[in-house]
Amino acid sequence: MPRFLIVLDVDSTLIEDEVIELLADAAGSREQVEDVTSRAMAGELDFATSLAERVATLEGLPESVFADVRARLTPTRGVRELVNGVHAAGGLVGVVSGGFHETLDPLADDLRLDFRRANRLELRAGRLTGRVSGPVIDSNAKAAALREWAEEAQVALTHTVAVGDGANDLEMMAASALSVAFNAKPRVRERADVVVGTNDLSQVLPLLGLRG
Numbered sequence: 001m002p003r004f005l006i007v008l009d010v011d012s013t014l015i016e017d018e019v020i021e022l023l024a025d026a027a028g029s030r031e032q033v034e035d036v037t038s039r040a041m042a043g044e045l046d047f048a049t050s051l052a053e054r055v056a057t058l059e060g061l062p063e064s065v066f067a068d069v070r071a072r073l074t075p076t077r078g079v080r081e082l083v084n085g086v087h088a089a090g091g092l093v094g095v096v097s098g099g100f101h102e103t104l105d106p107l108a109d110d111l112r113l114d115f116r117r118a119n120r121l122e123l124r125a126g127r128l129t130g131r132v133s134g135p136v137i138d139s140n141a142k143a144a145a146l147r148e149w150a151e152e153a154q155v156a157l158t159h160t161v162a163v164g165d166g167a168n169d170l171e172m173m174a175a176s177a178l179s180v181a182f183n184a185k186p187r188v189r190e191r192a193d194v195v196v197g198t199n200d201l202s203q204v205l206p207l208l209g210l211r212g
Helices: 020-027 032-041 046-057 065-068 078-088 100-112 139-153 165-176 185-191 202-207
Strands: 005-008 092-100 117-124 126-134 160-163 178-182 194-196
Touching: 005 020, 005 139, 005 202, 020 032, 020 065, 020 092, 020 139, 032 046, 032 165, 046 126, 065 100, 078 092, 078 100, 078 202, 092 100, 092 139, 100 117, 117 139, 139 160, 139 202, 160 202, 165 178, 165 185, 178 185, 178 202, 194 202
Parallel strands: 005 092, 005 160, 092 117, 160 178, 178 194
Antiparallel strands: 117 126
């Protein structure tokens, strides 16, 4: 059985970017979206409401925008070292995101991640409708994903780690045995077990007893 499970947030954690803001660039709504994102990650807005407000600004974008955004994504420094180190030690890596499968899945495949979960954007006739398709991946859904994956892999919750940066990661972090604030907002840093002070995911490895 796997030794442990580590679950990471995606935007500003697994990657340096906020995907919704890159999509908003194409829609001409970045300033509006940045403001809502900042307030949501600080815990000032309900995540589902903030997501609906931001996604609504994307209405009419062509499906080809996903490829354009994927080409602009920057994986966070040390991410491959972290994933490879966890796998070499017999652990599993999952990611759960308030972002979107359309941009996450190719990166998750490339990194050989064991689990992934995110929102999906609704399309009609090859264009975004400005709505999300299916259940919203909010803070409750993130915590549920960690518990579900641990049970599926037969990993005790005492052997789980959650890494995140925003308010919608707090429930997932509370559900794990070790919570790590990475590139995080003040509220998250205050409530995490450990704060990583550099923007390098390989620095999570010593926390797992895998290096240093």
